[in-house]
Amino acid sequence: MTAPILRLDDLCKHYGALPVTDHVSLEVGRHEIHAVIGPNGAGKSTLVGEIAGSIVPDHGRVLIDGEDVTGESVAARARRGLARVFQTSRVIKDFSTLDNALLAAIATDGTAFRFLTPVAGETATRERARAALDRVGLADRGDVLAGRLAHGEKRALELAMGLVQAPRLLLLDEPMAGTGREETERLTELLASLAGEVAMLIVEHDMATVFRLADRITVLIGGAVAICGTPAEIRADPTVRSAYLGEGAP
Amino acid sequence: MTRALARRVAALLLHPATAIVGLALAVALAEAFGWNFAVTLATRAAILALAALSLSFVIGQGGMVSFGHAAPFGIGAYAVLIAGEYGIREVSLLLPLAFLAAAAFAVPTGALALRTRGVYFIMITLAFAQMAYFVFAALSAFGGDDGMGLAGRATFAGARFLRSDGNLAWLSVGLLAAAAWVLHRVVAARFGFVLRAARDDEARVSALGFSVYRTRLVAYALGAGIAGLAGALLAEQTAFVSPALMNWHRSGELIVMVVLGGSGRLAGAVLGAIAVVLVEEFLGGVTEYWKLGLGLLILAVVMSRAIDLRALLARIAR
Numbered sequence: 001m002t003a004p005i006l007r008l009d010d011l012c013k014h015y016g017a018l019p020v021t022d023h024v025s026l027e028v029g030r031h032e033i034h035a036v037i038g039p040n041g042a043g044k045s046t047l048v049g050e051i052a053g054s055i056v057p058d059h060g061r062v063l064i065d066g067e068d069v070t071g072e073s074v075a076a077r078a079r080r081g082l083a084r085v086f087q088t089s090r091v092i093k094d095f096s097t098l099d100n101a102l103l104a105a106i107a108t109d110g111t112a113f114r115f116l117t118p119v120a121g122e123t124a125t126r127e128r129a130r131a132a133l134d135r136v137g138l139a140d141r142g143d144v145l146a147g148r149l150a151h152g153e154k155r156a157l158e159l160a161m162g163l164v165q166a167p168r169l170l171l172l173d174e175p176m177a178g179t180g181r182e183e184t185e186r187l188t189e190l191l192a193s194l195a196g197e198v199a200m201l202i203v204e205h206d207m208a209t210v211f212r213l214a215d216r217i218t219v220l221i222g223g224a225v226a227i228c229g230t231p232a233e234i235r236a237d238p239t240v241r242s243a244y245l246g247e248g249a250p
Numbered sequence: 251m252t253r254a255l256a257r258r259v260a261a262l263l264l265h266p267a268t269a270i271v272g273l274a275l276a277v278a279l280a281e282a283f284g285w286n287f288a289v290t291l292a293t294r295a296a297i298l299a300l301a302a303l304s305l306s307f308v309i310g311q312g313g314m315v316s317f318g319h320a321a322p323f324g325i326g327a328y329a330v331l332i333a334g335e336y337g338i339r340e341v342s343l344l345l346p347l348a349f350l351a352a353a354a355f356a357v358p359t360g361a362l363a364l365r366t367r368g369v370y371f372i373m374i375t376l377a378f379a380q381m382a383y384f385v386f387a388a389l390s391a392f393g394g395d396d397g398m399g400l401a402g403r404a405t406f407a408g409a410r411f412l413r414s415d416g417n418l419a420w421l422s423v424g425l426l427a428a429a430a431w432v433l434h435r436v437v438a439a440r441f442g443f444v445l446r447a448a449r450d451d452e453a454r455v456s457a458l459g460f461s462v463y464r465t466r467l468v469a470y471a472l473g474a475g476i477a478g479l480a481g482a483l484l485a486e487q488t489a490f491v492s493p494a495l496m497n498w499h500r501s502g503e504l505i506v507m508v509v510l511g512g513s514g515r516l517a518g519a520v521l522g523a524i525a526v527v528l529v530e531e532f533l534g535g536v537t538e539y540w541k542l543g544l545g546l547l548i549l550a551v552v553m554s555r556a557i558d559l560r561a562l563l564a565r566i567a568r
């Protein structure tokens with residue numbers, strides 16, 4: 001039996017008296033796309049932070065590949081194959097779009113400690129970066145400073161940076177937030193094309209995207225798991241329907 | 251037409267490599283005409299440019315605003331003094347020793363300082379430099395507060411090569427050029443690439459799997475080591491070492507050089523250092539208040555809304 005790529009074991013986190021993560025346990029299988037949905041302030045980003053390692057839980061464990069990584073740094077978890085797309089875009093603004101992708105490609109090789117070989121001469125790595133940009137539709141934006149990209153393009157760039165790392169688990173915190181309809185559809189199809197190749201945990205408000213991609217959905221309300229199930233189960237659940245999805249739900 | 255030409259000439263004149271070549275020319279001319287004063291001045295400029303260059307790497311590329319860079323500089327000088335007292339006078343040993351001593355100071359202090367950010371980092375680096383200052387001021391075997399003269403200039407491969415001020419000038423300019431070349435390579439390589447990315451967005455870079463802390467620490471130690479080389483050269487030049495080398499004034503002066511040169515541009519600091527040394531030399535001779543002149547220079551740079559000296563000169567050229 002192989003361990004799931006991600007397992008959360010009774011995770012808790014309080015900000016003051018406010019429980020933001022309330023005894024959360026969940027699993028993401030090796031080829032699963034797992035969506036986390038919930039109203040604003042439900043604790044979704046906090047949960048992503050606890051998985052990535054930037055937020056330390058008060059209690060509980062995070063296991064990647066069956067190994068307890070609760071005490072590990074962000075960088076150490078990334079080296080285990082975790083890639084993250086932040087809720088607010090985090091690209092290196094002063095670097096070109098291609099250099100951002102290149103930075104992520106270099107990260108896959110594992111070392112920053114190369115002192116004399118010019119980055120410009122690392123052709124194989126550069127080609128991988130270019131291919132990733134191509135995949136998200138930024139092929140002709142490589143020379144533009146990342147800070148100058150339109151919002152949707154920044155999201156696409158972050159996704160490219162995630163892909164170029166060839167991650168085993170992609171953490172996506174509202175990757176479609178603020179992108180146009182057309183772009184959302186394009187990025188959704190791109191993620192769908194990766195199904196089976198890489199496991200994903202995706203936080204998303206866009207229900208069309210969620211129901212198109214997810215194998216399973218966890219609904220988070222007030223920091224606690226309200227329900228976890230297949231899209232069909234979630235859609236059918238009357239409490240979720242009234243509490244969160246609303247009447248117009250697909 | 252003439253404008254474009256003037257701009258071209260200005261760009262060439264202001265190129266960092268030009269500043270180093272200019273120093274070399276100054277040394278050659280001064281030697282040819284026997285102007286000892288100019289040889290000394292050019293050597294001093296090259297030495298301080300080396301220290302400022304290393305700080306420019308730490309601040310501009312690493313985003314670590316150290317207010318204690320005089321400490322590794324002074325430690326390099328003390329390495330020469332102390333090794334000399336134990337009979338080591340060979341420059342090919344003294345320079346690596348100075349580098350290692352300064353880097354060895356930077357590793358533990360940097361490891362602590364790098365746990366802080368922003369103003370706290372500035373203050374803690376200052377605090378460590380002040381600690382170094384007081385430790386060396388307390389070393390009575392090596393002159394304590396007053397400092398101590400070197401027994402003599404170092405030898406090179408056994409020969410008394412550095413007896414000549416001219417040779418010391420060439421060594422200083424040569425080391426400056428070598429350090430500029432190496433740092434230039436490092437900045438263009440992965441290490442510098444990741445370092446700069448982390449300066450812009452640390453969370454992004456660690457989320458990619460890089461250890462930002464370790465990368466910065468290595469950069470901090472490398473910068474300190476090069477400052478140690480500069481300190482060793484200054485000890486050779488003045489044949490005298492005192493805790494005053496580690497004074498916080500000097501840390502501040504090095505920052506001024508970096509800022510004048512434009513902190514984003516690695517080798518701009520060379521130009522900044524030359525400017526400060528010249529102002530100090532010529533205004534320092536005229537008035538005790540030479541720092542006022544330096545202040546005016548900084549003001550002029552800031553007021554012109556040019557961010558650095560290079561941009562200011564370029565603006566004047568236009």
Ligand SMILES: Nc1ncnc2c1ncn2[C@@H]1O[C@H](COP(=O)(O)OP(=O)(O)OP(=O)(O)O)[C@@H](O)[C@H]1O
Nearest residue numbers: 015016020038039040041042043044045046047087
């Ligand atoms: N550092 C913090 N200190 C105190 N409270 C915090 C902190 N970070 C988040 N919170 C609170 O914790 C709760 C959960 O925040 P979180 O960002 O995880 O929600 P979310 O589900 O991602 O919301 P959104 O859909 O708006 O992105 C919110 O009420 C928020 O105000």
Ligand SMILES: [Mg+2]
Nearest residue numbers: 044045046087
């Ligand atoms: Mg959120």
